[in-house]
Amino acid sequence: MPAGEKDWGKSLRADIIAGTTTALVGIPQAMGFALVAGISPIYGLYTAAFSTAIGSLLTGSTYLKVMLSNVLAVSIFSVLAPVPETDVPATLFVLTILVGAFQLGFGLLRAGSLTRFISNAVLTGFVTGAALLIVLGQLGNLTGYELPRDAIQILAMLDLIRHAGDIQPEALAVGLLTIALVLGFRRVPHLRSVALLLPIVIATLLVPAVFPGVALVGDISTIPAGLPAPVIPDLALIPGLLVPALALAIIGLVMAVGVTEAIPEPDGTIADVNRDFTGQGVTNILASFLQCAPASGSLSATALNVAAGAETRAANLISGALVGVVVVLAGPLAEQIPLPALAGILILIGIELIYQPHEIVCIWKYSRPGRWAMLATFISTQVLPLQYSIYVGVLLSLAIYLVTSTREASVVRLVPVGGGMFREEPAPGRLVDDTLTVLSISGSVYFATLRAIERSLPSPEGAEGAVVILALRGRVEAGTGLFRMLERYARRVTAGGNRLILAEVDPRFLAGLVETGAAAEIGRDNIFFATPVVWESLMEAIRAAEAGA
Structure with missing residues (x-):
């Protein structure tokens, strides 16, 4: 085979294996997440078939699998909880089209970079809280005791403890057996790909003979054979779903960005997140x-x-197609699946999501703002509808950014050590007579940090003959606030017979100084332009100051 030519036969074989593996794992997951979302398991299967297949063709990431995820499922439940049962399907489909519209809009606006403003601490608190809701929400199906649909799930667990005598031993036995089988099959290399499916099959065959009273999927929903008939979403429901749909879109996109950054393309590059956004939106x-x-x-x-060996986006296309085939050929058989078995798998998934002690400990030890943001976001997931918790998280992330960047903004002293290099030291509190002081701004420069920066500048009061050089390399779009601050400082410095020099000044920055009048206060002879060579302009300014020019 010529060098560089792809072995399509080998890729197809690998993609078929990967697609089959993810389909076998995805079928019980799709049904389980649908239960978490409070919708019929058939809608989970439809999503695993169509959304996965369509998304494989439209997203930018080769490996990205588009599906109903665990975190989205909990969020959907909180949106649909107050909706009458007969209206749930119509509301669900409108929610789907709205989420897609927002995702598409984010992609077209190239808003992928905005997701960086949601901190890892907030995301950890949110995912941990959502995972706990999954676990708590499935205790009813696991034990056979119908829990109240409290807004605060932890109260429902307390209700379960008070009514421990009403727990159905048969249901609990089926759920615990399912969990044990999953853990056991995962330890067998050849069975890992079916470690979720096989326990479901075993529990389904076992229950009619041993535990005939255990609740089945068919007790709560009908699973028809065949593919769904197309529906037209009821657009009249849109106004009441705009806010939660936006929250779901943000949640989905943040999760997708995490996937894109964690799993690179076959050539090692990172896929275009904005194309992922538009692809998920259209999907x-x-x-x-x-x-x-x-x-x-x-x-x-x-x-x-990826672990199953996928080489192209065909793997996800095959996965979706296989789920569709299963729905067509064996849909009604899913009605025989015991609810405690699905609950056991969901609880296991939730516990695995919660169990990330290293990440939680690192955030708690090394980031004081992140520590409290993580805790506050986690608490919000337990006491608020989950779709609103993401708004709490976004606001907390922005607050962390603002507080941290404001604290870090300061002025440092640059002490020449020879060879055009400098040592950083804290800026002095006051200028000294007949002494040259070289300064630079450390941290972000914007309106919220200007006050901290101005306080860090050494006071010129009482000094005579002192020279201050302020290096401004990289400061281009600083805003009029910085120009006004420099004008005020120049006035204070020159009032006592001292001198302020600006070095490493970008021509665009000078234009702002001129238009605001700050350049006139500083003096054009005291402004040195930046060059492509770092600190060349600063060295020129130092020589001019030392020569008294």
Whole structure:
């Protein structure tokens, strides 16, 4: 085979294996996440078929698997909880098309960079809180005791403890057996790919003979054979769903960015997150007409896709197609699946999401603002509808950014050590007579940090013959606030017969100084332009100051 030519036969074989693996794992996950979302398991299966297949063709990432994820499922539940049961399907489909529209809009506006303003601490608190909600929300199905649908799930768990005598031993036995089988099969290399599916099959075969009274999927929903008939979402429901749909879109996109950054492309590059946004948006818009739930990129499913050997985006296309085939050929058989078995798998998934002690400990030890943001976001997931918790997280992330950048903004002293190099020291509190002081601004420069920067400048009061050089390399779009601050400082410095020199000044920055009048106060002879050579302009300014020019 010529060098560089791809072995398409080998890739197809690898993609078929990977697609089959993710389909087998995804079928019980899709049904389980649908239960978490409070919707019929059939909508989870439709999403696993159509959204995964369509997303494989439209997203920028080769491996990204678009599906109903665990965090999205909990969020959807909090949106649909107050909706009458008969109106849930219509509301779900409108929610899907709205989420898609927002995702598409984010992609077209190239808003991918904005997700960096959601801190890792906030995201950790949010995911941990959502995972705990999954665990708490499935205790009813695991034990056979119907829990109250409290807004605060921890109160529902307390209700379960008070009614421990009403727990059905048969249901609990099926759920715990399922968990034990999953853990056992994961230890067998050849069975890992079916470690979620096989326990479901075993529990389904076992329950009619041993535990005939255990609740089944068919007790809460009908699973028809065949693919769904197209529906037209009821657009009249849009106004009441705009705010939660935006929250779901943000949640989905943040998760997708995490996938894109964690799992690079086959050539080692990072996929275009904005193309991922538009691809997921169009996927959800199209899938809403096919009775699908909102979907986004899933880190665990994508990681499994790669681990299973996927080489191209065909793996996800095959995975979606296989789920569709299963729905067509064996949909009604899913009605025989015991609810405690699905609950056991979901609880196991939730516990694995919660169990990230290293990440939590690192945030707690090394970031004081992050520590409290993580804790506050976690608490908000337990006491607020989850779709609103992401807004709490976004606001906390912005607050962390503002507080941290404001604290870090200061002025430092540059002490020449020879060879054009400098040692950083804290800026002096006051200028000294007949002494040259070289300064530079450390940290971000914007309106919120100007006061901290101005306080860091050494006071010129009482000094005579002192010279201050302030290096401004890289400061281009500083805003009029910085120009006014420099004008005020120049006036204070020159009032006592001292001198202020600006070095490393960009021509665009000078234009702002001129237009605001700050350049006139400083003096054009005291402004030295930046060059492509770092600190060349600063060295020129130092020589001019030492020569008294």
